[in-house]
Amino acid sequence: MTPLKTSWQAPSNIAIIKYWGKYGNQLPRNASLSFTLENAKTITTLTGEEKYASTNIDLVFLLDKVENQKFGQRISKWFETLLPYFPFLKEFKWVIESSNTFPHSSGIASSASGMAALALCLCDIASHFKSRSLETLTFDQKASFIARLGSGSASRSIIPFLSVWGKHSEVLSSSDEYAVNIDIPSVVRTYRDTILIVSPDEKSVSSSVGHGLMDLNPFSTARYVQANTNLTLLLDTLSQEDVHGFGKIAESEALTLHALMMCSDPSFILMKPQTLKIIEKIRLFRNETNLPVYFTLDAGPNIHVLYPQTVEPEVLPFIKSELLSSCHDGKILYDKVGKGPEKLS
Ligand code: PMV
Numbered sequence: 001m002t003p004l005k006t007s008w009q010a011p012s013n014i015a016i017i018k019y020w021g022k023y024g025n026q027l028p029r030n031a032s033l034s035f036t037l038e039n040a041k042t043i044t045t046l047t048g049e050e051k052y053a054s055t056n057i058d059l060v061f062l063l064d065k066v067e068n069q070k071f072g073q074r075i076s077k078w079f080e081t082l083l084p085y086f087p088f089l090k091e092f093k094w095v096i097e098s099s100n101t102f103p104h105s106s107g108i109a110s111s112a113s114g115m116a117a118l119a120l121c122l123c124d125i126a127s128h129f130k131s132r133s134l135e136t137l138t139f140d141q142k143a144s145f146i147a148r149l150g151s152g153s154a155s156r157s158i159i160p161f162l163s164v165w166g167k168h169s170e171v172l173s174s175s176d177e178y179a180v181n182i183d184i185p186s187v188v189r190t191y192r193d194t195i196l197i198v199s200p201d202e203k204s205v206s207s208s209v210g211h212g213l214m215d216l217n218p219f220s221t222a223r224y225v226q227a228n229t230n231l232t233l234l235l236d237t238l239s240q241e242d243v244h245g246f247g248k249i250a251e252s253e254a255l256t257l258h259a260l261m262m263c264s265d266p267s268f269i270l271m272k273p274q275t276l277k278i279i280e281k282i283r284l285f286r287n288e289t290n291l292p293v294y295f296t297l298d299a300g301p302n303i304h305v306l307y308p309q310t311v312e313p314e315v316l317p318f319i320k321s322e323l324l325s326s327c328h329d330g331k332i333l334y335d336k337v338g339k340g341p342e343k344l345s
Contacts, residue, residue, distance in 0.1 A: 004048040004092065006124045007344040010116035012040040012108060013156045013163060014193055014304050016250045016296060017231045018257045021214035021224060025081075026148050027176045029214070030227035031166030033234060034156045035191060035306075038338025040102045042113035045345075046121035048092035059094040072096075075118070078150040085133040085146070086126050096121075102333060108195065109203070109298070115150035116157035119143045120341055137178070144178035151207070155179045160340030162188055162238075170232050187241045189337055190309035194316075196323055197331035198274045198301040205261070205268050210299055213264035223260060227253075243308055247294025250306060254297040261299070272301040274326040279303070281322050291315065309336075 013034040021029035051058065057079045061072035075096065079089050096118060102108050123143045134142045140158050148155035148165070156163035156179040164171050165179035173180045214220045230249050237245035261268040279295060282305065286293050293307045293315050305323075307315050324330050 003050075004125050004128065005045065005345070006121050007043070007045040008117045008120040008124070008341055009041050009043045009344055010113050010120060010157050010341040011037045011338050012042075012102075012110075012113040013037060013153065014296060014298070015153065015156075016246075016253060017227055017234060018253050019152055019165065020211065020257055020260060020299075021220055022152060022211045026152055028152060028166040029220070030224040031164060031168035031171070031174060031231050032153075032156070032227070033162065033164050033231055034153070035188075035193060035337045036157060036159060036161055036163055036340050037193060037335045039335045040100075040108055040113065040195075040333065042098055042100050042110055042117045043344065044114070044117035044121055045097045046118065046125065047095045047097075048125060049095075051091060051093050054091040057089060057094075058092075059096060061096045062098065064099050065097070071114075075150075078115070081149050082122070082146060086122060086129075086131070088126070088129050088131075089122075103331075108302075108333070111151040111207075112154045112157045115154035116143070116147045116341060119147035119150065119154065120158070120343070122146055124343070141175075141178045141180075148178060152211075153207075158341060161337055164231070168228060168231055170235055182235075185238055185241050187243065187308050188238060191337045192305075192307050192309060192312060192315075193335045193337070194305040194307075194319060195333040195335060196278060196303040196305065196319075196327050197333065198272050198278070198303065198326065198328060200328055200331065203300050204270065205299070207299060210261060210264075210268075213266075214260065217260055217264050219260065219263065223256065226256070243292035247292055247306065250294050250296045254295065257299065258297060270300055271297070275301045275303060278323050278326050281326075285318050285322070289314065293318075 013036050015034040017033040019028050019032035057076050120143045144155045144158040155165045159179050159181040162184045163179045167176050168174045234249045291311045296304045
C-alpha cells in the first residue's frame, strides 16, 4: 500500500473570553470565545506507513526537521485517547513533520495551532477508512472534536475568524465537544493583534496544572458564571460594533485569569514588571486619545494589543515609540484576525 500522506496549516488563536477550568474528557467549565489568527501558524505533514503488526502507537515527531521527543510523547498520549474513534492509528507508523511560522522563543504556545493542524491531517486520512465514529459531525466539527482532546483551546483554531467553544445559551449550535463559528460583524474581521513579547521563556506553569488549580480555587464557581455572562455581554458589544465595550470585557477577562492564578494554591504570578508597565501605558494612551486600544493576556507575561484596523495609523507609532523598549529584544509579532486552516496538498 502506498503511504498515506496529507499536509495542513492551522493558525493559533487568542481567547477573548477565557477557558480556564475543565472536567471529564477535556470538557470546558465555561464557554470561551477567540479570535483566530492569520500569521501565527503551524504547517504539518502527516505520513503513515503500514506496519506488519498493529500493536502500539508508533510515531516520530519532527519540528523543523529535528526530532522532538517531548512533544512526540505528548502526541503519542493524545493518539492513545483517539483509538476509540480512529482504530487505524495502531496500524501505521506515523511521521509528523511540523514547522511554525512564528519563532521558537517567542512565548507563543504552538499547542493550539499544532494540535489543530494535526487533527485536520488525521481527519483527512480517516476519510480513507470506513469508520462510523463521529459520523454525525461535519469535517470541521470532527477536526475540532479531535483537536480538543489534544488541547482544549486547539478546538477553536479550526474555525475561521471568531470561534466559540462550550455550550452557551446565546449560541444555538454551540457544544462542549467542538467549537463553532458565529456570525461576525465586519469590524471584527479587521481586528489587529499586535503581540508584545515581554519574555520568550516557556510558561512557568502548564495549562493543565492551571486548569487543575481551578478545582480548589474558592472563586471557581463564580468565575464560570461570570465567563458565560461575559460571553453574552461580548456578543452584544460585537453586534453593536461597540469596540470600547468589547475591549473592556477583553481586559477584564485577561486580568481575571491572572487574578485566579494569583489566588490559587500554590499561587502563581504570571506577569512581569514590564507587563504592568505596558498595561499602564496602553491605558494612559487610551485615556488621552479615546482610541479603542485594549489588551488581552494569555497565561503568561506577553501582551496582545487589540484594535480595529481603522486606528492602526495612530496605534503603530505609539507601540513603536512607547512600548517597543519594554519588549524582550524589541520583539513584536504583528498578527490579525484570520480566515482559518487550509489544506496544502
Ligand atoms: O488549551 P489549553 O489547555 O492550553 O488552555 C488554554 C488556556 C488559555 O490559553 C489561558 C485560555 C484560552 O481560552 O485559550
